[in-house]
Amino acid sequence: MNRLATVILRDLRLALRQGSDSLMVVGFFVLTVTLFPFGLGPESNLLERTAAGILWVTALLASMLSLDRLFQGDYEDGSLELLTLTPTALEILVIGKIAAHWLTTALPMLLAAPVLALLLHLHEDAFLALMLTLLLGTPTLSLIGAMGAALVLGARRGGVLLSLLILPLYVPVLIFSVGAVDAAAQGLPVHGHLLILGGLLLAALPLAPLATVAALRQAVE
Amino acid sequence: MSSFFDRYANPTRFMRLATAVVPWTAAATLLLLGSGLYFALFDSPADYQQGESVRIMYVHVPSAWLAMAGYSTVAVASAFALIWKHPLADLVARAASPVGACFALLCLVTGSLWGKPMWGTWWAWDARLTSVLILFFLYLGHMALLNAFDDAARGARAAAILALAGFVNVPVIKFSVDWWNTLHQPASVSKMGMPSIDPRMLLPLMLMAVGYTCFYVTVLLLRVKGEILSAKIRALRLSLMQVANQ
Incomplete structure (x- = not known):
């Protein structure tokens, strides 16, 4: 537990000192969302109907764009090899890194989301559902994405490859999140959607670090 | 079971087996696909609702089955490669992936051709078509990762991990797409399946399915x-280069 905190604090400190990286992810999120009204037209009905999908697809792309720096820096400067040699289970350290990544990239997006939802005229009953789905869904995205980021370490054109690998795996999270927000906007219960999102998170929490560790070990071999 | 797999871990022995088996599976493919196509195109009834275009089913449905069988092959071979380091398993996964991707693409194309007369559009976000589309993307990712590394062994291991992760996800994706589709478009489209299939249609379908399987095994x-x-050849080149360097 102590070591988990050490890894999280280390990555947080690194992110805070570089600073601009996590701001760029939010910047991408905000800018891309504001492009949609230009593409779709400013009618508030249309925007209200599509707001959940726009916000979620953009959040998904933004969280994917930020993945390359999850392991890349450690891989290049050799600290990844040292991490694999520590007596602590690598799975714990990987969970720590994913948690730090979520705190520095997804959390700022979570803070920006209500403002953007306002700009897109999202139905006011759906705000709570949007925040809850982001809260439950983005950790799953980070977990699945970490596996992809570990798999493409040292690959040619890793960034483009990463999107090909993990976007299909993001589909269930997207479907149930947007489903929940749509249901809330129509005044339907969202309990079931949130339970499924929670279930996906609980399934990804033990499985994704296992796959990530397998991928990291073969990367540093 | 395990002794069987150990026995054919030896590539030379596997080559002998494959060379002996391939003519038979190739002959069975020709026979089954030939007779299956005859029954499918000439000697089976047209559907009372769908008319002659129901005959697309005989090439469409088996390709969907084989697309899934192909991904299962990749996943099982990947598990063998990761767990037992079976030397042939990597090669099987590498060999099966493009074939399965072709079946998935064939399924999408024939599904689209079938959709035009049936649904009046080339593409509907039908749950089953969408799942096959995502399966096709999973194949593409697997193939891209296989070839993304300078070291082929590295690519094989990374792709094996991805194939297993994808295989765990396939049922989840299938379930969520089914759920999503029923939410967005109520039963109008997904009711297209035949409630009970005429035996004279079942015969060509089964012939085609077994024929496709034989074709898949052959390829x-x-x-x-x-x-x-x-x-x-790679190993020979490498040793030649070493000899030349000395």
């Missing part, structure tokens, strides 16, 4: 043979 064996030979 897979040929491709694994090719992979073994190219691995041998």
Whole structure:
């Protein structure tokens, strides 16, 4: 537990000192969302109907764009090899890194989301559902994405490859999140959607670090 | 079971087996696809609702089955490669992936051609078509990762991990897409399946399905043979270079 905190604090400190990286992810999120009204037209009905999908697809792309720096820096400067040699289970350290990544990239997006939802005229009953789905869904995205980021370490054109690998795996999270927000906007219960999102998170929490560790070990071999 | 797999871990022995088996599976493919196509195109009734275009089913449905069988092959071979480090399993996964992707693409194309007269559009976000589309993307990712590394062994291991992760996800994706589709478009489209199939339609469908399977086995064996030979050529080149350097 102590070591988990050490890894999280280390990555947080690194992110805070570089600073601009996590701001760029939010910047991408905000800018891309504001492009949609230009593409779709400013009618508030249309925007209200599509707001959940726009916000979620953009959040998904933004969280994917930020993945390359999850392991890349450690891989290049050799600290990844040292991490694999520590007596602590690598799975714990990987969970720590994913948690730090979520705190520095997804959390700022979570803070920006209500403002953007306002700009897109999202139905006011759906705000709570949007925040809850982001809260439950983005950790799953980070977990699945970490596996992809570990798999493409040292690959040619890793960034483009990463999107090909993990976007299909993001589909269930997207479907149930947007489903929940749509249901809330129509005044339907969202309990079931949130339970499924929670279930996906609980399934990804033990499985994704296992796959990530397998991928990291073969990367540093 | 395990002794069987140990026995054919030896590439030379596998090559002998494959060389002996391929003519038989190739002959069975010709026979089954030939008779299946005859029944499918000439000697089976047209559907009372769908008319003659129901005959697309005989090439569409088996390709969907084989697309899934192909991904299962990749996943099982990947598990063998990761757990037991079976030397042939990597080659089987590498050989099966493009074949399965072709079946998925064939399924999408024939589904689209079938959709035009039936639904009046080339593409509907039908749950089953969408799942096959995502399966096709999973194949693309697997193939891209296989070839993304300078070291082929590295690519094989990374792709094996991805194939297993994808295999765990396939049922989840299938379930969520089914759920999503029923939410967005109520039963109008997904009711297209025949409630009970005429035996005269079932016969050509089964012939085609077994024929497709024989074709798949034939191509897979040929491709694994090719992979073994190219691995041998690589090894020979490497040793030649070492001799030249000395």
